[in-house]
Amino acid sequence: MKIFLSAVSSQFKDCREKLRSDLSAVGADVVVQEDFQQGPGSLLEKLEQYIAGCDRVIALVGDVYGYEPEESARSLGTARRSYSQWEVFFAQGERLVGPPQPEKALYVYFAAPKFLTGNAVDQRVEVATLQSDFASALRRSGKDWGSFKSLDGLRALVLRDGFRLDDRDPQLRDAPCAAVRGNQNIVVQIAGDGNRVDIHHPHLSLLRYGHFTVRDDIGLLYAQARAIPLFGRDETLQSLETWAQSPNSSISIRVIVGGGGSGKTRLAMDLCDRLSDAGWHAGFLSAAELPRFLAQQNLVTWGWSRPTLVVIDYAAARGQALGIWLKELAGNPGESDKPLRLLLLERHADPKGGWWRDAFRPRRR
Numbered sequence: 001m002k003i004f005l006s007a008v009s010s011q012f013k014d015c016r017e018k019l020r021s022d023l024s025a026v027g028a029d030v031v032v033q034e035d036f037q038q039g040p041g042s043l044l045e046k047l048e049q050y051i052a053g054c055d056r057v058i059a060l061v062g063d064v065y066g067y068e069p070e071e072s073a074r075s076l077g078t079a080r081r082s083y084s085q086w087e088v089f090f091a092q093g094e095r096l097v098g099p100p101q102p103e104k105a106l107y108v109y110f111a112a113p114k115f116l117t118g119n120a121v122d123q124r125v126e127v128a129t130l131q132s133d134f135a136s137a138l139r140r141s142g143k144d145w146g147s148f149k150s151l152d153g154l155r156a157l158v159l160r161d162g163f164r165l166d167d168r169d170p171q172l173r174d175a176p177c178a179a180v181r182g183n184q185n186i187v188v189q190i191a192g193d194g195n196r197v198d199i200h201h202p203h204l205s206l207l208r209y210g211h212f213t214v215r216d217d218i219g220l221l222y223a224q225a226r227a228i229p230l231f232g233r234d235e236t237l238q239s240l241e242t243w244a245q246s247p248n249s250s251i252s253i254r255v256i257v258g259g260g261g262s263g264k265t266r267l268a269m270d271l272c273d274r275l276s277d278a279g280w281h282a283g284f285l286s287a288a289e290l291p292r293f294l295a296q297q298n299l300v301t302w303g304w305s306r307p308t309l310v311v312i313d314y315a316a317a318r319g320q321a322l323g324i325w326l327k328e329l330a331g332n333p334g335e336s337d338k339p340l341r342l343l344l345l346e347r348h349a350d351p352k353g354g355w356w357r358d359a360f361r362p363r364r365r
Helices: 009-025 043-053 083-091 113-118 125-140 151-162 217-221 234-245 264-277 289-294 315-329 354-360
Strands: 002-006 029-031 056-061 105-111 251-257 281-284 308-312 340-346
Touching: 002 009, 002 043, 002 083, 009 029, 009 056, 009 151, 043 083, 056 083, 056 125, 083 105, 083 125, 105 125, 105 151, 125 264, 234 251, 234 264, 234 340, 251 264, 251 315, 264 281, 264 308, 264 340, 289 315, 308 315, 315 340, 315 354
Parallel strands: 002 029, 002 056, 056 105, 251 340, 281 308, 308 340
Antiparallel strands: none
C-alpha cells in the first residue's frame, strides 16, 4: 500500500516521523513531501504525480500555513495555497491541468487546541487566516477522522483507521486462531514474519453540502443551491440545536416529517453548519454509506470521537437498514460528552406500519 503523509513540517515534524515509522512497520510504503526535493520538474508537479498513483493520503491539519509554491507554478486564477493544502486538493482529485480525477482515500486528522498550544509556530496574520479558512472548509466537507491532543493520540487514531487484516493471504487464512472472551480487549496470535495486524473499529463517513452551482432556473429549487437565506425556521432550528446539545441522553433520535419542498433538507443543512462550527462531526448519510457501514463487523463497538449528528434523508427507503443499526446502537451506552444524534427526514410516517415499523419496532434478541 502506498501512502502519502501530508503535514506542515514546522508543526508536525515529530508526528510525521513517528507515523512514517509506525506505518512502515505494518507494511506500508510511506512518502512525505521532502522525498521530492530533488530531480526534474517542480515540487508541485511531483506531488501531483505521486498522489495520483498512491492508495491513500493521510493529512494532518493544524493552524500553520507552511510554505507555498511560486505563483507561476499554479494554474491561472487558482487561489493561494500552501504545499500541504495542495496535497489535500490533489487527493480530492484536482489537477494542475485538465479535468478532475477520482478522489483518493483521504484521512484527515485535526490537531486539537491543546496540541496547537504546545506546538505553536510564528507566522504572518495573512497566512494564518488562509490556513484557518482552509481548515474550516475541510471540516465542513465531512472528511474528518478525528482530532488529537498528543502524538500518542494521533498514532492510535491512524493505526485504528488505516489498516485491515488481509484475510486473502493464505498464510494468514490458515494460521491458528485463538478463541477470546472478555470485555472487548483484543488478543492476537501471530506466526512468522511480515504479518500485518489491524485493530479496527467501524467507521461512518458523512457528506456535507456546500453551495450548489446554479446553472439554470430549475437549479434554484434545489436545497443544496442555498439560493436564498432560510426564513421562518428560526424557532425550529433552535429547537433542533437544543435537542442536539441536550445532556439528557448520550444517543437520541428525532424525526421530521413534511411534504416535498417544505424545507426539511435545507433545515438539516443549516443545523449541520451550526453544529460543525461548534466542533461537531455533522453531515448526511449517503445511500451507499449505510449498507457499507452495516457490513462492518462489531457495530456495537463503533465509537465516535466527538459529538456527532447523522442526517438520514428519505428515511423510508432505508427502514430495514435503520432497524438493524438501531438494534446495534441499543447495545452501545455512548458517552455523555460525545452525544450521538440521528435526524431522520421523510415526507410521511405512520407509527403503526411502513418504514417506521421497520426502523423502530422492538426486536427479539
